[in-house]
Structures are given as C-alpha cells and as structure tokens.
Amino acid sequence: MSAGETEKTTAAPAERGRLDKRRAIVEAALRVFARVGYTQASLDMIAAEAGVAKPTIYNHLGSKENLFRYVMTETAARSNGKALEVLESFPSEAGKLRPGLEDVAHKLVACYCDEQSQAVRRLLYAEAVRFPDLFDAVRASGPDQFVEALAGRLARLANAGHLRVEDPVRAANQFIALVYEELPALGMSGTRPPDPKQLEKVAVAGVDTFLRAFCTAPVAPRGERGNGRPIG
Amino acid sequence: MSAGETEKTTAAPAERGRLDKRRAIVEAALRVFARVGYTQASLDMIAAEAGVAKPTIYNHLGSKENLFRYVMTETAARSNGKALEVLESFPSEAGKLRPGLEDVAHKLVACYCDEQSQAVRRLLYAEAVRFPDLFDAVRASGPDQFVEALAGRLARLANAGHLRVEDPVRAANQFIALVYEELPALGMSGTRPPDPKQLEKVAVAGVDTFLRAFCTAPVAPRGERGNGRPIG
Amino acid sequence: MSAGETEKTTAAPAERGRLDKRRAIVEAALRVFARVGYTQASLDMIAAEAGVAKPTIYNHLGSKENLFRYVMTETAARSNGKALEVLESFPSEAGKLRPGLEDVAHKLVACYCDEQSQAVRRLLYAEAVRFPDLFDAVRASGPDQFVEALAGRLARLANAGHLRVEDPVRAANQFIALVYEELPALGMSGTRPPDPKQLEKVAVAGVDTFLRAFCTAPVAPRGERGNGRPIG
Amino acid sequence: MSAGETEKTTAAPAERGRLDKRRAIVEAALRVFARVGYTQASLDMIAAEAGVAKPTIYNHLGSKENLFRYVMTETAARSNGKALEVLESFPSEAGKLRPGLEDVAHKLVACYCDEQSQAVRRLLYAEAVRFPDLFDAVRASGPDQFVEALAGRLARLANAGHLRVEDPVRAANQFIALVYEELPALGMSGTRPPDPKQLEKVAVAGVDTFLRAFCTAPVAPRGERGNGRPIG
DNA sequence: TATGAATGAGACTTCATTCAT
DNA sequence: AATGAATGAAGTCTCATTCAT
Numbered sequence: 001m002s003a004g005e006t007e008k009t010t011a012a013p014a015e016r017g018r019l020d021k022r023r024a025i026v027e028a029a030l031r032v033f034a035r036v037g038y039t040q041a042s043l044d045m046i047a048a049e050a051g052v053a054k055p056t057i058y059n060h061l062g063s064k065e066n067l068f069r070y071v072m073t074e075t076a077a078r079s080n081g082k083a084l085e086v087l088e089s090f091p092s093e094a095g096k097l098r099p100g101l102e103d104v105a106h107k108l109v110a111c112y113c114d115e116q117s118q119a120v121r122r123l124l125y126a127e128a129v130r131f132p133d134l135f136d137a138v139r140a141s142g143p144d145q146f147v148e149a150l151a152g153r154l155a156r157l158a159n160a161g162h163l164r165v166e167d168p169v170r171a172a173n174q175f176i177a178l179v180y181e182e183l184p185a186l187g188m189s190g191t192r193p194p195d196p197k198q199l200e201k202v203a204v205a206g207v208d209t210f211l212r213a214f215c216t217a218p219v220a221p222r223g224e225r226g227n228g229r230p231i232g
Numbered sequence: 233m234s235a236g237e238t239e240k241t242t243a244a245p246a247e248r249g250r251l252d253k254r255r256a257i258v259e260a261a262l263r264v265f266a267r268v269g270y271t272q273a274s275l276d277m278i279a280a281e282a283g284v285a286k287p288t289i290y291n292h293l294g295s296k297e298n299l300f301r302y303v304m305t306e307t308a309a310r311s312n313g314k315a316l317e318v319l320e321s322f323p324s325e326a327g328k329l330r331p332g333l334e335d336v337a338h339k340l341v342a343c344y345c346d347e348q349s350q351a352v353r354r355l356l357y358a359e360a361v362r363f364p365d366l367f368d369a370v371r372a373s374g375p376d377q378f379v380e381a382l383a384g385r386l387a388r389l390a391n392a393g394h395l396r397v398e399d400p401v402r403a404a405n406q407f408i409a410l411v412y413e414e415l416p417a418l419g420m421s422g423t424r425p426p427d428p429k430q431l432e433k434v435a436v437a438g439v440d441t442f443l444r445a446f447c448t449a450p451v452a453p454r455g456e457r458g459n460g461r462p463i464g
Numbered sequence: 465m466s467a468g469e470t471e472k473t474t475a476a477p478a479e480r481g482r483l484d485k486r487r488a489i490v491e492a493a494l495r496v497f498a499r500v501g502y503t504q505a506s507l508d509m510i511a512a513e514a515g516v517a518k519p520t521i522y523n524h525l526g527s528k529e530n531l532f533r534y535v536m537t538e539t540a541a542r543s544n545g546k547a548l549e550v551l552e553s554f555p556s557e558a559g560k561l562r563p564g565l566e567d568v569a570h571k572l573v574a575c576y577c578d579e580q581s582q583a584v585r586r587l588l589y590a591e592a593v594r595f596p597d598l599f600d601a602v603r604a605s606g607p608d609q610f611v612e613a614l615a616g617r618l619a620r621l622a623n624a625g626h627l628r629v630e631d632p633v634r635a636a637n638q639f640i641a642l643v644y645e646e647l648p649a650l651g652m653s654g655t656r657p658p659d660p661k662q663l664e665k666v667a668v669a670g671v672d673t674f675l676r677a678f679c680t681a682p683v684a685p686r687g688e689r690g691n692g693r694p695i696g
Numbered sequence: 697m698s699a700g701e702t703e704k705t706t707a708a709p710a711e712r713g714r715l716d717k718r719r720a721i722v723e724a725a726l727r728v729f730a731r732v733g734y735t736q737a738s739l740d741m742i743a744a745e746a747g748v749a750k751p752t753i754y755n756h757l758g759s760k761e762n763l764f765r766y767v768m769t770e771t772a773a774r775s776n777g778k779a780l781e782v783l784e785s786f787p788s789e790a791g792k793l794r795p796g797l798e799d800v801a802h803k804l805v806a807c808y809c810d811e812q813s814q815a816v817r818r819l820l821y822a823e824a825v826r827f828p829d830l831f832d833a834v835r836a837s838g839p840d841q842f843v844e845a846l847a848g849r850l851a852r853l854a855n856a857g858h859l860r861v862e863d864p865v866r867a868a869n870q871f872i873a874l875v876y877e878e879l880p881a882l883g884m885s886g887t888r889p890p891d892p893k894q895l896e897k898v899a900v901a902g903v904d905t906f907l908r909a910f911c912t913a914p915v916a917p918r919g920e921r922g923n924g925r926p927i928g
Numbered sequence: 929t930a931t932g933a934a935t936g937a938g939a940c941t942t943c944a945t946t947c948a949t
Numbered sequence: 950a951a952t953g954a955a956t957g958a959a960g961t962c963t964c965a966t967t968c969a970t
Contacts, residue, residue: 018950037361039271042943053952055946064944126358129269170413170437177409205402213444253933274960285935290962292933485930501825503735506964517931519967528965590822593733634877634901641873669866677908714954738939749956751942756954760940 022060024050029071034119038068038127068127069134072120073141079117080142086111087146090153094162098211105179105203112180113194147172163214171214178206254292256282261303266351270300270359300359301366304352305373311349312374318343319378322385326394330443337411337435344412345426379404395446403446410438486524488514493535498583502532502591532591533598536584537605543581544606550575551610554617558626562675569643569667576644577658611636627678635678642670718756720746725767730815734764734823764823765830768816769837775813776838782807783842786849790858794907801875801899808876809890843868859910867910874902 028050032041043064047054061067086107091100111117120138128135151168154175158165165171181202260282264273275296279286293299318339323332343349352370360367383400386407390397397403413434492514496505507528511518525531550571555564575581584602592599615632618639622629629635645666724746728737739760743750757763782803787796807813816834824831847864850871854861861867877898 021951035361037271037359039269040362043945044943054944055953056951058945059950122357122360125354126360127269128354128358129267130272167437170434173413174410174438174441177413178406181405181409202402205399206406209406209445212446213441275962276960286961287936287963288934291935296961499825501735501823503733504826507966508964518965519932520930522966523929586821586824589818590824591733592818592822593731594736631901634898637877638874638902638905641877642870645869645873666866669863670870673870673909676910677905717954739941740939750940751957752955754941755956 021050021052021056025052025057025060025067026071026074029067030075030116030119033068033071033123034116038123038130069131072123072131072134072138075116075120076124076138076142079111079114079120080145082114082117083108083111083142083146084149087149087153090150092156094160094217097157097162097215098207101175101207101210102204105207106200108176108179109199109203113199147176150175162216164216165214174213175206175210178210179203181206253282253284253288257284257289257292257299258303258306261299262307262348262351265300265303265355266347270355270362297363300355301363304355304363304366304370307348307352308356308370308374311343311346311352312377314346314349315340315343315374315378316381319381319385322382324388326392326449329389329394329447330439333407333439333442334436337439338432340408340411341431341435345431379408382407394448396448397446406445407438407442410442411435413438485514485516485520489516489521489524489531490535490538493531494539494580494583497532497535497587498580502587502594529595533595536587536595536598536602539580539584540588540602540606543575543578543584544609546578546581547572547575547606547610548613551613551617554614556620558624558681561621561626561679562671565671565674566668569671570664572640572643573663573667577663611640614639626680628680629678638677639670639674642674643667645670717746717748717752721748721753721756721763722767722770725763726771726812726815729764729767729819730811734819734826764819765827768819768827768830768834771812771816772820772834772838775807775810775816776841778810778813779804779807779838779842780845783845783849786846788852790856790913793853793858793911794903797871797903797906798900801903802896804872804875805895805899809895843872846871858912860912861910870909871902871906874906875899877902 025046029041029046032046032049035041036045043054043057046067047057050057057067061070086104089100089103089107091097091104124135124138147169151172154163154165154171155168157163158168163171179202257278261273261278264278264281267273268277275286275289278299279289282289289299293302318336321332321335321339323329323336325332356367356370379401382404386395386397386403387400389395390400395403411434489510493505493510496510496513499505500509507518507521510531511521514521521531525534550568553564553567553571555561555568557564588599588602611633615636618627618629618635619632621627622632627635643666721742725737725742728742728745731737732741739750739753742763743753746753753763757766782800785796785799785803787793787800820831820834843865846868850859850861850867851864853859854864859867875898
C-alpha cells in the first residue's frame with residue numbers, strides 16, 4: 001500500500017515488475033475511463049497510457065468489462081475508506097456541536113469532490129444500465145455504510161439529549177442531502193472542478209439548517225452564526 | 233404546400249405521414265437511449281423501434297449526435313414544464329403551509345420519478361463528458377429555472393412573516409435536496425422504479441425538517457405531524 | 465442555341481420552362497463533375513446547383529450514368545467544333561507559313577486550355593476504366609476528326625511543295641504533340657489554370673521545331689525567329 | 697528485435713510474415729486501384745485480393761487515402777528509376793546518334809507502356825482533383841527529373857556540335873512529346889494494351905523528326921531512314 | 929411535370945479479442 | 950510473462966434510386 005518504493009524490496013524483482021504492471025494498468029484504466037467514459041475508452045488507449053502491450057491487460061485482468069469492474073470497486077473502496085475516516089471528527093460534546101458538524105461537512109464535501117471519487121460516481125451512474133449489479137454493489141459497500149455510521153453518531157447525540165432525532169437513518173440522509181445540496185449542479189459535469197468557496201458556503205448553510213431542525217437547544221439567528229456562540 | 237398549420241387541421245395525409253415519422257423516430261430514440269445508453273444505442277435499433285429505414289433518421293435529424301441532442305432538450309423541456317406546473321399548488325396562506333408544501337413535495341417527487349424524466353437525467357449525467365454543453369443547457373433551462381421560481385415563492389412567504397428565510401435560493405435548493413434526499417439511491421439505477429410508499433415518506437419527512445428549520449411559528453414534534461395542527 | 469433569351473419566344477412557355485430545367489441540369493452537372501469528379505459528385509449536389517429537385521434529374525436524364533454520358537458527349541462536341549474552326553486560320557500561302565501556323569498553334573492551345581475542354585478531357589481519362597466506350601466515342605468524334613482535318617491541310621501544303629511531309633497523319637499528330645508539349649504538366653491538374661505566357665512560348669517553339677523538321681525552305685536560326693524573315 | 701536488417705538474412709519467420717503481408721497488401725491495392733479506380737475500389741476487394749483481413753490493412757497503412765498515396769508514390773518511384781536507366785543508352789558519339797536515340801526512344805516507350813506505369817499515370821490524372829498534392833509530388837520526383845536528365849544529355853551533344861539546341865529543357869520536352877506522340881490515344885484507356893508495332897513506328901518517326909529539326913549535319917530523307925547512313 | 933420523402937445497399941473505419949512468438 | 954500481428958463483428962453515414970402526391 002505504501003507506494004513510492006523502488007524495486008529492491010522483499011518481493012522478488014520479477015514479482016515486483018509484474019505487480020507494477022498490474023498497478024500501472026489499473027491506474028491508467030481509471031484515468032482513461034474517467035476521461036472518456038467506458039464505451040469510448042479503448043484498450044489501445046489504456047495500454048498506451050499504462051505503457052504496456054494490449055494482451056498484457058488481458059493476461060492480468062481478463063477482459064474490458066472485468067477491468068472496469070475491478071477499477072470501479074477498488075477505487076470506490078478507497079473513497080469509502082476516506083469518507084469513514086471523516087467521521088472521526090464527529091463531535092461528541094454538546095459544546096462543539098456546530099463547529100464539529102461543520103468540520104465533518106467540510107471534510108465530507110472534500111471527499112465528495114475528490115477527483116477519483118467524482119470519476120467513479122459519474123461512471124457508475126453513466127453505466128448503471130450496463131452494470132446494474134456493480135451499481136448496487138458499490139452503493140452497498142460505500143454510501144450505505146457511511147449512512148449507517150453517521151446515523152449511529154446522530155443517535156448517540158440524540159440519546160445524550162443534544163439532538164431531537166426520531167429516525168437517525170433518515171436524519172443522516174438529510175444531513176448528507178443538505179451538505180451536498182447542489183453539488184451535482186456545481187461540478188458533476190466532471191470536467192470543471194467545483195469552486196471551493198461556494199462548496200464551503202453550501203456546507204456551512206447545510207449544517208445551519210440541520211441544526212435549526214434538529215437541535216434541542218435554541219439556535220442563534222443566521223446572521224450571527226459561526227461567532228462562537230455557546231449553542232449550535 | 234401551405235405550411236404553418238398546426239396538427240388538428242385538414243392537413244394533407246402526406247404531411248401527416250412526415251410528422252408522424254419524425255415523432256416516431258424521436259420517441260423511439262428516447263426509448264432506446266434510455267434502455268441502453270447513448271453509445272450502445274445503434275441507429276439500427278432506433279430505426280427498427282421507430283419502424284422506419286435508417287436513412288430516414290438522417291433525413292430528419294442529421295446525425296446520431298444531433299438526434300441525441302434533440303431528444304434530450306425536447307424531453308427535458310417537457311419535464312421542466314411539468315415541474316413548473318407543480319408550483320401552482322404552492323401554499324399562499326399560513327394556515328395551509330404544511331399540507332401545501334407536502335402537496336408540492338409529493339408532486340415534485342412524482343415528476344422526478346417520471347420515467348422520461350429519470351431517463352433524461354440519467355443520460356445527461358452519463359454523457360456529461362461527451363456533451364458538456366448539453367448538460368449545461370438542460371440544467372440552465374430546467375432545474376435552474378425551477379429553483380428560481382421556488383425561491384420566489386419562499387421569499388414571498390418570508391416577507392409575509394411565515395418563514396424565516398435569509399437566502400431564498402439556498403433555501404429552495406435545500407427544500408429540493410430534502411425532498412429528493414435519497415432518490416438517486418432508491419431508483420436512479422433506472423431499471424427499477426422506486427417504491428412509491430418510500431418516496432411519500434421521504435417527501436413528508438423532508439417537508440417536516442424544512443419547516444422545523446424555517447418556520448417562524450413553533451412546529452409540532454415529529455410524532456404528531458399531520459394531525460391538523462394549525463401551524464407548520 | 466442562341467442563349468440569353470428571356471421567356472417570351474416562339475415555344476410555349478411551359479415547354480420553355482421544361483427546356484430551361486434540362487439545360488440547367490446539364491450545365492450544373494458539368495460544373496459539379498468537373499469540380500469533384502464522377503463518383504464524388506452526388507445527385508444532391510447537382511440538383512442543388514441546378515436548382516431543381518432530385519427526381520427531376522431522373523425525369524430528364526434517366527440515371528447518373530446517362531447524365532454523365534450526355535454531358536460528356538455534348539460538351540466534347542462543342543469543344544470539337546471550336547477546334548475545327550481553328551483550322552480556318554490555316555495558312556495556304558508559303559509566305560505566311562510561320563505566322564499562320566503560329567496563329568493556329570496559339571488558338572489550338574487556347575481551345576485546349578478552355579475550362580470545359582480541360583474538364584471533359586480530365587473526366588474522360590479519370591473514368592476511362594468505367595466508361596471505355598465513352599472514351600472511344602469522344603476520341604473518335606473529337607481529336608481523331610481534328611487530326612484528319614489537319615493532316616489534309618498539311619498534305620495540301622506538301623503537294624504545293626512547301627512542306628516535306630511523307631505521312632500527313634503522323635505529321636499532324638507530331639504538330640499537335642509539339643504544340644501541346646508539356647501542357648499536361650503545366651495545368652492538367654485542372655485546378656490551376658496554366659500560365660498563358662508559358663503556353664505562348666511553348667506553342668511558338670513547337671511551330672519552330674515543326675518547321676525546321678518539315679519545311680522545304682531553309683529556316684532561320686532560332687534567335688531571329690518571328691522577326692518577319694521571309695521563310696518559315 | 698534487431699531491426700535494420702535487409703531481406704536476405706536469418707530474420708525470424710514472424711518478421712517475414714509481417715513484411716509479406718504488407719507487400720501483399722500494397723501489390724493487391726495497386727492491382728485493384730488500376731482495375732477499378734480509387735473510389736470504386738473498396739477495401740473489401742483489396743483485402744480479398746491480398747488475402748488478408750480488412751483491419752490488417754488499417755494496421756499497416758492507416759487509411760484508404762494513405763494506402764493510395766503510398767502505392768502511388770512507391771510505384772511511381774520504381775517507374776521513375778527504370779526511366780532514368782534508359783538514359784544509359786544515350787549516345788555520346790555522333791556516329792551513333794540516330795540508332796542511339798532510337799534505342800532510347802524504344803526503351804522509353806516500353807517504360808511508358810509498362811502496365812504499372814500506365815496504371816499510376818491514369819490514376820494520377822483521374823484523382824488529380826482529389827489529390828492535387830500527390831499529382832504534383834509524383835510529377836516532381838518523376839517526369840521532371842527525367843526531363844532534366846535528358847536535357848543534360850542533349851546539352852552535351854549540343855556543346856560537342858552535334859545538335860543545334862538552344863533551350864535544352866524545351867528540346868527534351870519536345871523529344872518526349874514526339875516519341876510518345878499519340879500514345880494516350882493508342883492505349884491510355886488502360887484496358888487495351890497498345891500495339892507494339894505501332895509504338896515502334898511512332899518512336900522511330902519521332903526520332904526522325906527530332907533529328908531533322910535539331911541535327912547539325914544534313915539528315916537523310918525519310919524513306920531511307922534506318923539504313924546505316926553515317927549521319928542523323 | 930416536379931417534388932418531398934423514403935429506402936436498400938454498401939463504404940470506411942474501429943474495437944475487443946486471440947494467436948504465435 | 951509480455952508482445953506484435955491479425956481478425957470477425959459491428960457501427961455510422963452516404964448515395965442512387967423510387968413512390969406518391
């Protein structure tokens with residue numbers, strides 16, 4: 001997993017080279033798929049980008065379809081891991097509720113906007129008709145897990161009396177919806193990276209609305225948000 | 233020879249035939265594109281589905297790309313019109329705020345789940361890399377307009393003192409985000425139609441959260457929602 | 465044949481219109497064929513250039529192949545007529561032998577370089593494989609007749625003792641060869657019109673060589689050619 | 697792997713096979729192009745004639761247009777080389793002027809009538825509109841070079857006092873024109889091979905006229921040509 | 929007669945995949 | 950294990966030609 005190593009490590013050099021080729025293929029494939037889409041991506045492009053011969057791809061990954069599946073699931077898993085790490089910032093004390101949630105929202109948006117994450121999401125939707133099982137599988141191992149984890153955190157806060165949450169899963173989904181809000185509109189096209197300042201505003205506003213709706217303590221009026229007031 | 237007539241006149245059968253073919257082509261194209269995607273859709277399929285010869289498609293629409301553009305924009309415009317009609321149900325009196333918004337949310341979700349609407353949205357995202365201009369154009373003439381219209385309605389309610397809305401456009405986006413919530417997860421894959429009951433629940437919960445966050449009057453606790461309480 | 469007339473002539477207007485269309489088609493076809501060649505020329509182009517509908521071409525000319533044959537033979541006949549007229553300048557007196565031949569050569573080159581003539585010749589060679597009979601027919605009714613006529617003139621001069629010509633047909637062919645010389649190289653590509661000055665030089669030089677070879681009287685050295693010397 | 701070897705080595709059979717295929721494609725293409733012309737020639741025909749699959753042509757030559765360009769220039773270069781070899785027969789002594797020139801003329805006509813040479817010339821003219829650059833390139837590297845070489849030989853003879861040549865390039869062009877004379881008429885159609893006897897006569901007569909015009913020594917009358925007279 | 933519309937056939941080109949080295 | 954070469958299948962698009970008005 002630690003990249004950046006040169007050849008002489010524990011593994012036999014031959015095996016090293018083999019693994020390197022495989023990694024080069026997968027990374028090149030993700031780039032090419034992201035750039036031009038599944039159907040438009042030809043194995044010639046991928047082979048060229050990876051610096052290998054076309055049959056080598058078949059030797060390692062079997063077929064174009066299998067290569068796509070592998071690239072998608074592997075990349076999605078990586079993205080998923082990063083998203084789950086975000087929850088480590090989740091606030092446990094009532095006093096840091098708002099800044100904690102804003103931190104989570106901020107990092108979440110950053111995850112969402114990560115180039116690879118965007119690419120996988122776009123490809124997944126794009127090819128949902130051709131690979132419905134892949135769509136479901138990635139969904140189940142990615143966002144669904146995250147929603148569950150987030151719901152757990154919210155439930156804990158509710159139990160502690162800090163939030164008024166009836167259905168934690170629904171609340172988790174709403175939190176995500178509010179935080180992401182119009183992200184698709186801002187940058188889903190995939191070519192343009194979204195404007196970080198707007199993203200920040202959207203995230204903060206999403207947290208604000210969420211707290212207004214769910215916080216048990218009174219929430220400061222909008223204009224005075226973020227100035228260290230004790231509640232929200 | 234006399235052009236400029238609308239459909240329900242004594243137009244010559246010939247002209248009827250021409251229009252019929254064109255309509256058949258466009259409708260068949262939408263179906264096929266929705267079914268297998270842009271690249272996978274061949275003009276052979278579309279021609280067969282429309283019951284015309286392949287060159288006839290070129291006579292009418294010029295090229296595959298142009299056909300796609302035409303189908304997308306036309307269908308999106310139709311969907312957009314329906315969405316705007318939904319706003320006619322928007323509540324103007326404080327007393328009907330919650331049922332009115334729920335009505336809007338319900339109809340909105342129905343629009344969103346309309347088969348053609350789903351298909352266009354999916355295709356748009358799927359081909360955002362190949363047709364970025366189309367993505368933007370449809371977005372501008374569709375969702376963006378709707379957000380503006382909704383923001384106007386919310387601003388009016390805020391002026392009347394019924395809602396506490398600082399940024400109407402942001403609030404409109406949040407309303408939509410809350411109401412749609414996890415719709416993509418539920419049915420975006422396009423093959424499976426989403427479960428109407430779940431949709432209804434999501435919409436109602438979304439309205440509830442929205443009112444909690446923005447309503448000036450106190451909002452009843454979640455469990456007692458929908459029982460005719462005067463406010464929210 | 466006299467063009468440039470307006471509608472009201474002896475023929476019925478209807479018939480006039482019909483003939484006009486036919487003429488328009490044929491002229492447009494020649495232009496289009498000359499511009500892009502036989503295979504590359506589509507009936508759509510020709511119809512557009514002629515300002516008629518495609519089926520009208522079929523009504524008048526039957527098929528693309530027939531249209532081509534008709535255009536070629538008609539245009540070749542016109543070119544041929546012009547070439548034969550050139551021989552009227554042919555010198556009959558010994559005293560005007562050189563200027564007369566130069567005049568003929570000059571006009572001949574002009575004929576050869578006529579846009580339509582070039583086009584027909586090029587198209588004929590280009591499609592010689594597809595239309596060998598057309599190639600032969602045009603050749604027989606055009607150049608062959610001209611060679612015969614020129615051979616007759618040369619024979620007359622020979623009989624009068626002004627030229628030493630054994631085989632008049634061969635001499636005629638050589639005269640033509642010398643006068644045209646490198647015309648193909650200069651402008652046969654068809655796109656570029658040949659440089660008139662060079663053509664003039666080639667023609668004069670060709671006549672000079674011809675006279676050196678065939679004239680019974682001594683011929684002035686090259687440098688003093690064209691200055692009114694009595695012979696050649 | 698070691699490239700840069702010529703054919704007759706211990707090259708691996710694989711490499712042999714590759715070169716063989718390429719050669720087969722090019723040769724088949726020339727045959728097919730010559731038979732039916734550029735546009736009418738389909739890659740299916742060429743592939744069948746070469747005994748390879750259609751994509752193999754693309755692997756080697758890239759496109760139909762490129763294949764055509766390659767075939768034309770390669771074949772033209774070969775023809776050009778043969779023509780230049782002809783000049784080795786060019787006479788340097790005055791005593792062998794006529795038989796030497798007749799020899800050159802004879803070989804030149806043979807070159808000109810070579811099947812491949814005819815085909816290239818015909819195709820070049822036929823597609824001059826579509827490939828004007830190809831027309832010019834072949835012309836520049838072929839006939840133009842030959843004219844220059846011939847002009848040089850003539851100039852040498854002129855310097856030695858055997859010919860009266862003012863403009864060697866023009867004289868060279870005239871020599872060629874006289875020798876080829878009506879070759880186009882005789883066989884340019886490409887289907888029929890020209891009659892060798894007629895060709896021989898034309899060539900000899902062309903040389904005769906050339907010598908009459910340019911030889912410094914008196915030239916024997918036509919009827920006695922070819923009987924070993926010392927001059928001309 | 930003239931035309932808008934429609935079509936069957938066929939061309940060029942690309943691609944995922946396999947074979948032999 | 951890796952590759953250069955080859956291929957069968959399929960797709961977009963064009964065109965000459967005909968039908969019905």
